[in-house]
Amino acid sequence: MERATEFLAGGCDSPVRSGWAVGGPMFVQGGASGAYAYDEAGRRYIDYVMAYGPLFFGHTHPALTRDLDARAAAGFVWGTTHRDEVRLARRIREHLPSMERLRFVSTGTEAMMSAVRVARAFTRRDAVLKFAGNYHGHFDAALIDAGASAGDGAGGIPSGVRRDVLVARYNDLRSVDDAVSTRTHDLAAILVEPIAANMGLVLPEPGFLEGLRERASRWGAVLIFDEVVTWLRFGLGGAQRRLRVVPDLTALGKIMGGGVPIAAFGGRAGVMSALAPQGAAFTGGTHGGNPFCVAMAHRVLDLLESNPQYYADVKTLAARLAEGLRAILSQHGLPYAVVQDESVVDFKFRAGAPSRNFDDVRRADTSAYAGYCHAMLHRGVLLPPSQNEVMFLSTAHSVEDVDATLAAAHFGISHDSKAMS
Numbered sequence: 001m002e003r004a005t006e007f008l009a010g011g012c013d014s015p016v017r018s019g020w021a022v023g024g025p026m027f028v029q030g031g032a033s034g035a036y037a038y039d040e041a042g043r044r045y046i047d048y049v050m051a052y053g054p055l056f057f058g059h060t061h062p063a064l065t066r067d068l069d070a071r072a073a074a075g076f077v078w079g080t081t082h083r084d085e086v087r088l089a090r091r092i093r094e095h096l097p098s099m100e101r102l103r104f105v106s107t108g109t110e111a112m113m114s115a116v117r118v119a120r121a122f123t124r125r126d127a128v129l130k131f132a133g134n135y136h137g138h139f140d141a142a143l144i145d146a147g148a149s150a151g152d153g154a155g156g157i158p159s160g161v162r163r164d165v166l167v168a169r170y171n172d173l174r175s176v177d178d179a180v181s182t183r184t185h186d187l188a189a190i191l192v193e194p195i196a197a198n199m200g201l202v203l204p205e206p207g208f209l210e211g212l213r214e215r216a217s218r219w220g221a222v223l224i225f226d227e228v229v230t231w232l233r234f235g236l237g238g239a240q241r242r243l244r245v246v247p248d249l250t251a252l253g254k255i256m257g258g259g260v261p262i263a264a265f266g267g268r269a270g271v272m273s274a275l276a277p278q279g280a281a282f283t284g285g286t287h288g289g290n291p292f293c294v295a296m297a298h299r300v301l302d303l304l305e306s307n308p309q310y311y312a313d314v315k316t317l318a319a320r321l322a323e324g325l326r327a328i329l330s331q332h333g334l335p336y337a338v339v340q341d342e343s344v345v346d347f348k349f350r351a352g353a354p355s356r357n358f359d360d361v362r363r364a365d366t367s368a369y370a371g372y373c374h375a376m377l378h379r380g381v382l383l384p385p386s387q388n389e390v391m392f393l394s395t396a397h398s399v400e401d402v403d404a405t406l407a408a409a410h411f412g413i414s415h416d417s418k419a420m421s
């Protein structure tokens with residue numbers, strides 16, 4: 001720990017990892033395998049952080065780790081266009097037909113930042129609308145009122161950027177109309193997580209995304225779906241196929257690399273033609289579309305296309321975890337809503353219905369979560385060190401892991417309720 005803070009700024013690469021939202025020492029990892037993380041002493045933890053989303057297959061799926069020497073022998077990065085990335089773009093378009101043209105980058109941040117650039121260049125407008133509690137990465141505009149434990153993230157963001165970022169409440173179309181009222185003529189894009197996973201798990205209410213689609217079209221703005229978490233987590237067609245709302249642009253990341261950094265943005269051919277060399281907007285990147293990460297993304301799609309039962313299996317496991325948590329909470333007289341959708345599970349230390357927006361999430365008891373999180377760690381379960389994050393299950397988790405987690409939660413939740421009383 002001391003070494004970490006001596007050499008790494010704040011001891012980590014991303015503030016949520018420091019544990020600032022739950023207090024106590026940060027988790028220093030020594031290794032990982034399947035569904036498990038290990039600390040430096042070799043102690044095993046059932047891992048629900050799963051690197052904040054990318055590890056749908058757990059840490060070390062053999063189909064992803066095999067023959068990497070052979071891959072590496074062909075080179076990691078070429079800096080040129082190649083057949084495999086064209087084939088990957090084609091495979092993505094088969095699953096997400098709205099992505100008529102796309103471009104590869106390395107991180108979700110880059111994907112969203114680039115999508116916003118394209119939208120502004122295409123519309124020749126400046127303003128963007130986003131939702132409080134949605135996280136789109138750490139570029140300037142995205143950090144305003146972001147979720148994902150970004151804090152207020154205010155430092156280093158020029159006031160000029162703020163002028164062009166309008167913020168509305170998730171699941172609240174009236175707040176969208178209010179936020180945009182004087183800027184409809186100037187609105188370049190609406191940015192949204194179609195299923196929000198950075199303020200806990202918040203599902204879009206019927207009509208919300210449809211309302212955004214209709215408004216974006218009416219106002220001449222570009223609708224950008226941030227599917228960095230949801231694509232592949234919620235099926236090969238992502239949130240857009242499931243919810244039947246077609247965005248103009250989409251950002252992808254996380255699971256698509258199976259753990260290595262590859263992401264993409266793309267959408268309507270006409271909108272994407274705003275990019276150089278056809279148009280005037282520039283995006284680029286040394287590592288964009290590198291053959292190593294592209295090969296890994298092909299492996300991820302191979303696995304998911306040839307094993308459709310993965311989704312049903314992980315969903316069943318997640319439902320078992322959610323049901324078990326509901327039973328434990330009710331035994332302790334805690335009326336908290338447990339939300340589960342596909343392989344994502346979440347609950348907040350707050351009585352009442354599931355959260356609809358960031359205002360609801362802010363009312364949760366963060367110190368109760370902190371106590372729970374530490375009690376679970378003590379019992380061998382690694383939870384995200386912030387209540388804004390969610391639990392991710394993977395194909396590597398087993399029924400035994402879930403049942404061991406529930407046994408720990410029995411202790412963790414009673415520990416918490418005692419602490420609260």
Ligand SMILES: Cc1ncc(COP(=O)(O)O)c(C=O)c1O
Pocket residue numbers: 052106107108109110112135136137138148193198226227228229253254
């Ligand atoms: C929805 C969403 N968009 C964008 C990002 C940024 O992705 P990255 O951390 O790869 O830059 C994240 C990261 O958590 C995310 O959850």
